Amino acid sequence: MNVLSKLKPSPKLKFLLPGLDILAILAWGALLFKSWVTGQLKLLIHPNYFLLVFVTSIFLIILGGVKTWLWIQSLRQKGNNGETVQHISIFPPGWGSCLLIIAAIAGLTIPPTIFDSQVALQRGVSDSLPITQRETQSFSVNIKPEERSLIDWIRTLNAYPEPDAYQGQKANVTGFVVHSPLLPDDYILLTRFIISCCAVDAYPVGLPVKLERDRSNYPPDTWLRIEGEMMTETLAIDTQTMQETPTQKRQLVLSANSITTIPTPDDPYGYSN
Amino acid sequence: MTQLHNAFTLFLSLLVEAFPFLLLGVSLSSALLLFIDEGKLIASLPKNPLLGAIAGSCIGFLFPVCECGNVPVARRFLMQGLPNSAAIGFLLAAPTINPIVIWSTWVAFRGQPEIVFYRILFSLIIAITIGCIFSVQKDPRPMLQPLLAQRITQLSRQPRFARSRKQEPNLKESMLLQSGTFLLGTGNGPMRLDEMSAATLTLTRDQPSVMGRRLKLFIENVTQELRELGGMLILGSAIAACLQVFVPREIVLSLGQGTISSILAMMLLAAIVSICSTVDAFFALSFASTFTTSSLLGFLVFGPMIDIKAIGLMLSIFQPRMIVYLFALAAQLTFILALFHSYFL
Numbered sequence: 271m272n273v274l275s276k277l278k279p280s281p282k283l284k285f286l287l288p289g290l291d292i293l294a295i296l297a298w299g300a301l302l303f304k305s306w307v308t309g310q311l312k313l314l315i316h317p318n319y320f321l322l323v324f325v326t327s328i329f330l331i332i333l334g335g336v337k338t339w340l341w342i343q344s345l346r347q348k349g350n351n352g353e354t355v356q357h358i359s360i361f362p363p364g365w366g367s368c369l370l371i372i373a374a375i376a377g378l379t380i381p382p383t384i385f386d387s388q389v390a391l392q393r394g395v396s397d398s399l400p401i402t403q404r405e406t407q408s409f410s411v412n413i414k415p416e417e418r419s420l421i422d423w424i425r426t427l428n429a430y431p432e433p434d435a436y437q438g439q440k441a442n443v444t445g446f447v448v449h450s451p452l453l454p455d456d457y458i459l460l461t462r463f464i465i466s467c468c469a470v471d472a473y474p475v476g477l478p479v480k481l482e483r484d485r486s487n488y489p490p491d492t493w494l495r496i497e498g499e500m501m502t503e504t505l506a507i508d509t510q511t512m513q514e515t516p517t518q519k520r521q522l523v524l525s526a527n528s529i530t531t532i533p534t535p536d537d538p539y540g541y542s543n
Numbered sequence: 544m545t546q547l548h549n550a551f552t553l554f555l556s557l558l559v560e561a562f563p564f565l566l567l568g569v570s571l572s573s574a575l576l577l578f579i580d581e582g583k584l585i586a587s588l589p590k591n592p593l594l595g596a597i598a599g600s601c602i603g604f605l606f607p608v609c610e611c612g613n614v615p616v617a618r619r620f621l622m623q624g625l626p627n628s629a630a631i632g633f634l635l636a637a638p639t640i641n642p643i644v645i646w647s648t649w650v651a652f653r654g655q656p657e658i659v660f661y662r663i664l665f666s667l668i669i670a671i672t673i674g675c676i677f678s679v680q681k682d683p684r685p686m687l688q689p690l691l692a693q694r695i696t697q698l699s700r701q702p703r704f705a706r707s708r709k710q711e712p713n714l715k716e717s718m719l720l721q722s723g724t725f726l727l728g729t730g731n732g733p734m735r736l737d738e739m740s741a742a743t744l745t746l747t748r749d750q751p752s753v754m755g756r757r758l759k760l761f762i763e764n765v766t767q768e769l770r771e772l773g774g775m776l777i778l779g780s781a782i783a784a785c786l787q788v789f790v791p792r793e794i795v796l797s798l799g800q801g802t803i804s805s806i807l808a809m810m811l812l813a814a815i816v817s818i819c820s821t822v823d824a825f826f827a828l829s830f831a832s833t834f835t836t837s838s839l840l841g842f843l844v845f846g847p848m849i850d851i852k853a854i855g856l857m858l859s860i861f862q863p864r865m866i867v868y869l870f871a872l873a874a875q876l877t878f879i880l881a882l883f884h885s886y887f888l
Contacts, residue, residue, distance in 0.1 A: 294769075294770065302559065313556075314555060314556035314560070315556060319650070323559060323563055326563040340759065340762070366773060366774030383545070383548045467825065468557060468559070468828070469553055470787065470828055
């Protein structure tokens, strides 16, 4: 049917192929289960799908178990294992399983990274949610300004972008440092990534923070907890789009009172609902 | 090095998100292949070309298979005498019009539900149009592989050749008079070798329909599809992750913002990466921030119909000429609809 399917596996390979399949299934079951148990899923996908991944891992492990049992049975009744059905195959025999096994082993051994300021700059950090993302949720007015997370602040700003409305409000937010080349030297962007489906669509949002001294004390990627007060400043760049504007524009910035360096949190990302 | 690690993280996140959907699609399609009686299904389809194309396209909803699974099914449909319009409608629409694909698209693009809607709508329009075009050709044989055409000729000589498998014993009796390669020792009689696809074997009714045996075949089918499609998924995800990390953003942006260039680029990408339709929405998601919505639609509509992998599979049914027609028609219609979307919707 297919040129590749004409490559007949040698008898020895034919004997090994079911074993490779079983290994691939079990390896994937183990990978999904491990990322669920260790909390690495937080770095990869939106929490809505954690359960789906967990159920899949259990199903795969059971499937692997049943396959192993069937294989052992067929090995016992030698010569009567003509049950295997030939599929229309795209890969030469064994390739699909090998790819699956290699990917699973890589996943089991290499932990996922947390995206850093480089990625944030590359993906275009700004203080607005991308227009392609879902619409801003409504917020209960009960949240006190100082209890809003960085992401809550961005959402609030998106819902009502008038800087003066927030003048003087207290804020207490955490995020990592991004040095934007467009901002003056006493400004950093306190940034977090938001995931709406999986890490592939993670997008950065950041709030400009005005420091009392030069930003070189806070190198990029340092995680900070910043307490301060919202104020308006006139800047030559539009923080909503992170592009230079021909005229100075009033922007909402956070003026930092106290800055604490914190370790990278376990759940560094925010999630869109 | 950091870049590489980032690419690996993206790769892993695509796989982890997509794997449950892949497994779900594979399990459901395996279960349905075992339990749905195609004969009855075919007999109940309308004969009118337009209605046939519509019905054929909609049967996809019953077969949650991606493009790799639907080619063998379409092949069986054609051999059992399903009208061209319905079979081609099914071939083109089934990978998109099915619950798993709709769900995974919705998961990926929850923020833009219109993508899910237009994906279904455009796929249906294209599948029905192409189905109707090919209904002009009443006899499917000139379109098909010589071997398959020969097979249909032989089948049509059987006066009582059935739309339902229940009458297959008639066929079996005359097997000895036919040329070809047969397998002995499967059930009650010889079996022709060119019918040998996994699903045909699993469906053959002469096998004792013991539950255990069915379960065994089910597991076998799930494993095989998982292996094949999982391999494709891994290659596709690797390409997506590398494109996102290593190709400079300016290039992607300049390509992705042009109305026409973005649609063409995404259609080309769809044809090349050959990613399974149950999970291609996650793949497309990695382009959501840089490419236009219309071009994403082009990717999501065109990819499931025609890609390199599907062409390989279709060669087992159609003449190369026929595949060129299908490819050209599907590409043009997708392009027109995506362009229509970018200007008017």
